[in-house]
Amino acid sequence: MSKPTLSKIAATLGLSVATVSKALKDYPDISFATKKKVKELAEKLNYTPNSYAQSLRNQESKIIGLIIPEIVHHFFANIILGVVKAAEKEGYLVITLQSDEKYEVEKKQIELLLNKNVDGILISLADNTVDHKHVKHIKDSGVPVVLYDKISKLINCHKIVIDDEKAAFDATKHLIESGCKKVAHIRGPLKPQTTIDRFKGYKRALKHFNIEFDNNLVFETKNLSFKDGKEIADDIYRNHKDIDGVFAMTDLLATGALVRLQELGLSIPEDISIIGFSNWFLTKITTPRLSTVNQPGYEMGEAAFKMLLEEIDDHKNNRNVIYETVEIPTKVIIRDSTLKH
Amino acid sequence: MSKPTLSKIAATLGLSVATVSKALKDYPDISFATKKKVKELAEKLNYTPNSYAQSLRNQESKIIGLIIPEIVHHFFANIILGVVKAAEKEGYLVITLQSDEKYEVEKKQIELLLNKNVDGILISLADNTVDHKHVKHIKDSGVPVVLYDKISKLINCHKIVIDDEKAAFDATKHLIESGCKKVAHIRGPLKPQTTIDRFKGYKRALKHFNIEFDNNLVFETKNLSFKDGKEIADDIYRNHKDIDGVFAMTDLLATGALVRLQELGLSIPEDISIIGFSNWFLTKITTPRLSTVNQPGYEMGEAAFKMLLEEIDDHKNNRNVIYETVEIPTKVIIRDSTLKH
Numbered sequence: 001m002s003k004p005t006l007s008k009i010a011a012t013l014g015l016s017v018a019t020v021s022k023a024l025k026d027y028p029d030i031s032f033a034t035k036k037k038v039k040e041l042a043e044k045l046n047y048t049p050n051s052y053a054q055s056l057r058n059q060e061s062k063i064i065g066l067i068i069p070e071i072v073h074h075f076f077a078n079i080i081l082g083v084v085k086a087a088e089k090e091g092y093l094v095i096t097l098q099s100d101e102k103y104e105v106e107k108k109q110i111e112l113l114l115n116k117n118v119d120g121i122l123i124s125l126a127d128n129t130v131d132h133k134h135v136k137h138i139k140d141s142g143v144p145v146v147l148y149d150k151i152s153k154l155i156n157c158h159k160i161v162i163d164d165e166k167a168a169f170d171a172t173k174h175l176i177e178s179g180c181k182k183v184a185h186i187r188g189p190l191k192p193q194t195t196i197d198r199f200k201g202y203k204r205a206l207k208h209f210n211i212e213f214d215n216n217l218v219f220e221t222k223n224l225s226f227k228d229g230k231e232i233a234d235d236i237y238r239n240h241k242d243i244d245g246v247f248a249m250t251d252l253l254a255t256g257a258l259v260r261l262q263e264l265g266l267s268i269p270e271d272i273s274i275i276g277f278s279n280w281f282l283t284k285i286t287t288p289r290l291s292t293v294n295q296p297g298y299e300m301g302e303a304a305f306k307m308l309l310e311e312i313d314d315h316k317n318n319r320n321v322i323y324e325t326v327e328i329p330t331k332v333i334i335r336d337s338t339l340k341h
Numbered sequence: 342m343s344k345p346t347l348s349k350i351a352a353t354l355g356l357s358v359a360t361v362s363k364a365l366k367d368y369p370d371i372s373f374a375t376k377k378k379v380k381e382l383a384e385k386l387n388y389t390p391n392s393y394a395q396s397l398r399n400q401e402s403k404i405i406g407l408i409i410p411e412i413v414h415h416f417f418a419n420i421i422l423g424v425v426k427a428a429e430k431e432g433y434l435v436i437t438l439q440s441d442e443k444y445e446v447e448k449k450q451i452e453l454l455l456n457k458n459v460d461g462i463l464i465s466l467a468d469n470t471v472d473h474k475h476v477k478h479i480k481d482s483g484v485p486v487v488l489y490d491k492i493s494k495l496i497n498c499h500k501i502v503i504d505d506e507k508a509a510f511d512a513t514k515h516l517i518e519s520g521c522k523k524v525a526h527i528r529g530p531l532k533p534q535t536t537i538d539r540f541k542g543y544k545r546a547l548k549h550f551n552i553e554f555d556n557n558l559v560f561e562t563k564n565l566s567f568k569d570g571k572e573i574a575d576d577i578y579r580n581h582k583d584i585d586g587v588f589a590m591t592d593l594l595a596t597g598a599l600v601r602l603q604e605l606g607l608s609i610p611e612d613i614s615i616i617g618f619s620n621w622f623l624t625k626i627t628t629p630r631l632s633t634v635n636q637p638g639y640e641m642g643e644a645a646f647k648m649l650l651e652e653i654d655d656h657k658n659n660r661n662v663i664y665e666t667v668e669i670p671t672k673v674i675i676r677d678s679t680l681k682h
Contacts (some may be wrong), residue, residue, distance in 0.1 A: 063457065255626055
């Protein structure tokens with residue numbers, strides 16, 4: 001006979017793994033009847049939980065896990081800092097992992113963190129993550145999870161986001177209000193959701209000002225890279241001389257366009273205005289300095305930890321958790337690559 | 342009577358805390374006589390170690406600690422990534438903390454990590470750290486420690502560094518070999534050691550080419566900031582028109598100087614060459630693109646973890662550790678802000 005596991009007990013009794021696990025540990029939110037059933041079967045199956053792991057699991061580890069798609073990225077580095085600082089204040093330490101935007105890696109890292117008995121997990125989903133069983137598995141293990149930045153509407157848990165659509169609306173609105181008549185948008189591929197939402201915000205702003213949407217003014221790039229920005233600038237210069245404003249979905253794209261358009265002899269913002277997205281450090285050192293939308297990584301990291309801590313407390317005190325989605329406000333930062341109004 | 346502690350037992354017997362702790366845990370490298378002495382006194386004093394903590398301490402936690410002076414910094418973000426990736430490959434997870442370049446914070450964070458029973462600690466010392474008792478305390482606790490990047494020669498442990506002096510020599514040499522006759526240096530304040538070593542490398546290169554050192558060509562800045570670089574550029578333009586080459590000790594200073602000198606109407610590199618240090622992401626997007634020295638953060642993080650793992654293994658297998666200092670090679674990256682030769 002193979003070794004009995006929690007999941008076998010759960011399957012046999014028609015319960016969730018989390019319930020079985022809680023029953024064996026005498027959690028107060030499990031009924032006496034269920035506990036009795038579970039313990040009797042566990043005894044019959046000669047189920048012996050690893051007592052070391054168990055003792056750990058009953059204790060708080062005061063460690064949380066943080067999964068980041070990309071560490072070497074101004075925005076995400078700020079997220080790490082926000083989480084680490086907020087956690088330290090509350091006596092928690094943070095294990096950080098980078099998923100490389102890969103679903104398979106994300107899945108493994110969740111297992112690693114659960115095996116280390118972390119008290120909670122923060123995740124920004126990888127771009128190619130479509131299946132969400134691994135996130136549900138965290139919840140089933142009785143471990144709180146908060147999604148931040150790149151979330152899925154299909155997962156029921158606490159979430160921290162920015163309103164990408166509104167932020168993009170504001171950026172485009174600034175271009176139009178400062179006098180731009182033909183505003184282009186440089187966007188990314190269809191996924192992730194942030195791309196879609198920023199594109200939507202751009203379109204909504206046009207509509208708001210009764211400007212007809214023109215698909216020829218939308219430029220799609222693959223890598224959101226500096227080089228991509230330069231290539232789109234070449235295209236704009238050659239084929240769309242009438243464009244006088246550009247909303248790029250990342251600062252890197254915006255910077256590429258800004259550098260290339262100047263090389264081609266255009267003046268920024270006199271001939272063409274450019275606004276980016278994120279407020280990377282680099283936006284302050286371009287010539288002219290880049291207008292952009294501030295994406296508050298530090299505040300987001302801080303808020304994500306606080307939300308996780310709340311849920312950890314709710315679990316401990318056996319309170320019901322009502323899941324919330326919290327929006328961190330963004331702000332248009334007007335520098336020198338767009339006209340004043 | 343106050344609660345007896347390891348340190349009281351240690352003080353009474355004239356032993357180190359680490360020895361007492363190891364004796365109580367029956368470590369093989371402690372003599373039978375010492376173990377006997379320690380255990381008898383512990384019993385007499387009614388010393389009961391926290392058994393939960395003890396059971397943890399005897400087990401490997403497979404978690405290491407990483408103290409970083411500044412997370413939101415291209416170089417250090419790469420260090421985190423190098424450590425995290427190398428650790429994950431070997432089944433270790435990484436708790437990251439930011440010391441904010443503060444000694445007091447660093448001290449507290451070491452305690453936090455030791456309390457979490459990490460298997461080892463990696464530290465880059467804060468700029469204002471002069472006392473090293475806290476690092477010695479890690480060693481005394483029997484926990485391996487590796488210093489990386491900002492180290493102290495006064496601490497006896499494994500170290501991972503770059504040769505700042507050689508790297509600065511190479512950068513200055515490139516300027517001279519490409520035709521610069523009057524090479525200035527923009528440096529930082531007297532501490533940390535990296536500033537001193539880069540300044541030394543600059544001077545050695547001048548000497549190597551029989552160029553007399555001129556203190557008027559050395560510009561000291563406080564914050565190593567973009568703004569500082571711009572201010573030095575103003576000074577150079579007003580008072581030192583004959584300078585035709587600049588070696589700045591950071592990319593940010595170099596970028597500030599590059600932007601400002603162009604605003605003042607100078608051509609780079611035709612009128613004046615500029616080379617930075619670190620190979621930040623931003624160096625690829627300046628106009629012209631900045632020549633610099635590559636400071637390999639990822640490789641350094643990777644190497645630091647490997648060294649730590651080696652020492653963890655040495656401890657486990659009761660092998661003597663011979664401390665080493667490993668240098669990660671740097672490389673001059675020639676882009677468009679310096680002349681070709």
